[in-house]
Amino acid sequence: RPVIGAVEPATGRFVSLLVGGLNSAWFSHFLAHLAAQYPGERLVVVLDNAGWHTSGKVVVPETNTLWFQPTHSPEVNGREPVWPWRRRPTLLRRRLSSERFAAGTCSGPAQAGHDR
Numbered sequence: 001r002p003v004i005g006a007v008e009p010a011t012g013r014f015v016s017l018l019v020g021g022l023n024s025a026w027f028s029h030f031l032a033h034l035a036a037q038y039p040g041e042r043l044v045v046v047l048d049n050a051g052w053h054t055s056g057k058v059v060v061p062e063t064n065t066l067w068f069q070p071t072h073s074p075e076v077n078g079r080e081p082v083w084p085w086r087r088r089p090t091l092l093r094r095r096l097s098s099e100r101f102a103a104g105t106c107s108g109p110a111q112a113g114h115d116r
Helices: 024-037 081-087 098-105
Strands: 003-007 015-016 041-048 064-068
Touching: 003 024, 015 024, 024 041, 024 064
Parallel strands: 041 064
Antiparallel strands: 003 015
């Protein structure tokens, strides 16, 4: 199962949520979860232009501002260099059992949907 997460740059605090899919409904749920972790604070969430980030169906809490990175600019998105590696055929054939997922691939707060 996918994990959606955000890192607070000033402190390194990581807020995550184990979700049922990468779509606008789950992303909206994550944004509400994120806002609840910072009650009364204004949040700026920096995102790429994935369709499930930009969909008109995304519900954005009043305290969240979504700031989208320029398109086709991998130099400002630290995650971009990972995609060619992830698309390798050997990695695509690899399936993790739920036990292995729970035991090490995704551990700690992200697995439980809590922050650390």
